[in-house]
Amino acid sequence: VPGRALVAVLIAAVVTVAAAAFALGRGVASDSGGSSTAATSTGPAAVPANATGVEIKDFAFNPANVTVKVGTAVTWTNDDSVGHTVTTDNGSLASQELQQGQTYSSTFTTAGTVSYFCAIHRFMTATVVVEP
Amino acid sequence: MPRGWVLAGRIVAAVLVLVAGYIHLKLYFDSYRDVPNANLGRSFLLNAAAAVVVAVLLVLWRSPWSLVAGLVLVDATLLGFGLSRTSRGIFEFTENGFQPSPEAAISLIAEIGAAVVLLVLLFLELRPAESRPAAVT
Numbered sequence: 001v002p003g004r005a006l007v008a009v010l011i012a013a014v015v016t017v018a019a020a021a022f023a024l025g026r027g028v029a030s031d032s033g034g035s036s037t038a039a040t041s042t043g044p045a046a047v048p049a050n051a052t053g054v055e056i057k058d059f060a061f062n063p064a065n066v067t068v069k070v071g072t073a074v075t076w077t078n079d080d081s082v083g084h085t086v087t088t089d090n091g092s093l094a095s096q097e098l099q100q101g102q103t104y105s106s107t108f109t110t111a112g113t114v115s116y117f118c119a120i121h122r123f124m125t126a127t128v129v130v131e132p
Numbered sequence: 133m134p135r136g137w138v139l140a141g142r143i144v145a146a147v148l149v150l151v152a153g154y155i156h157l158k159l160y161f162d163s164y165r166d167v168p169n170a171n172l173g174r175s176f177l178l179n180a181a182a183a184v185v186v187a188v189l190l191v192l193w194r195s196p197w198s199l200v201a202g203l204v205l206v207d208a209t210l211l212g213f214g215l216s217r218t219s220r221g222i223f224e225f226t227e228n229g230f231q232p233s234p235e236a237a238i239s240l241i242a243e244i245g246a247a248v249v250l251l252v253l254l255f256l257e258l259r260p261a262e263s264r265p266a267a268v269t
Contacts, residue, residue: 005258005259006255006258006259008258009251009254009255009258009259012200012203012251012254013251015203015207016203016206016207016210016247016251019206019207019208019210019211019214019247020210020243020244020247022210022211022214023210023211023213023214023217023240023243024240025214026213026214026215026217026218027213027214027217027229027230027236027240028229029217030217030218030227030228030229031228031229031230057166058163058166058167058168059163059166059167059168060168080163080166081162081163082159082162082163082164082231082232083231083232083233119228120227120228120229120231121225121226121227121228122219122226122228123168123221123224123225123226
């Protein structure tokens with residue numbers, strides 16, 4: 001019976017080490033870091049006349065789909081207490097991690113549809129449709 | 133090992149489990165209750181509640197099973213963290229790196245610390261009687 005007990009401890013140790021290695025390994029592997037951009041700022045967003053705003057709240061972009069004219073500036077404001085980013089695969093949108101209250105702006109100069117996401121929470125997706 | 137040290141180890145493990153549980157509770161009220169899939173938020177609440185139960189068991193129930201309960205909670209939490217960092221995610225929720233910071237890192241440190249203490253205690257309590265120091269009478 002003591003032998004069995006030690007085997008049980010050994011199994012518990014292996015499972016625990018595996019769980020810890022998995023958690024730490026995935027944490028390191030998925031760490032995207034933060035890309036910087038001069039367009040990020042803190043405080044209330046100053047939305048110019050030719051501009052529109054997107055709120056980041058409750059792990060979602062709101063509105064998830066906005067339609068703007070070419071030359072329009074879009075400003076994202078993070079209202080969540082956890083950090084989010086505004087990111088595209090091609091790098092056209094690349095905010096740093098936005099903390100609560102921080103904003104990120106980008107002016108769209110080309111017509112088309114821009115799909116973006118939060119690099120920290122990849123399930124958060126949205127689009128900006130830019131019309132001529 | 134003196135009984136006092138064993139109790140101290142159990143208290144340390146209980147505190148570490150509580151720290152991780154508190155962080156999950158804080159994150160739930162900060163934002164995670166608003167994650168679209170409500171099961172994610174519920175799992176944070178469940179984690180906090182389980183941490184309280186396990187902490188009480190660790191201190192009041194001097195059985196190896198309370199140590200096992202602590203390991204199950206800690207291992208499940210670590211597994212959940214790891215899964216949330218995969219492309220598949222957990223409850224449709226994915227997150228990158230050690231976010232949110234510093235909560236994720238603190239929670240991981242507390243959980244891994246608790247796991248180490250729990251494993252040592254489990255070994256000490258289950259090792260063969262002949263390998264234990266003779267009791268002083």
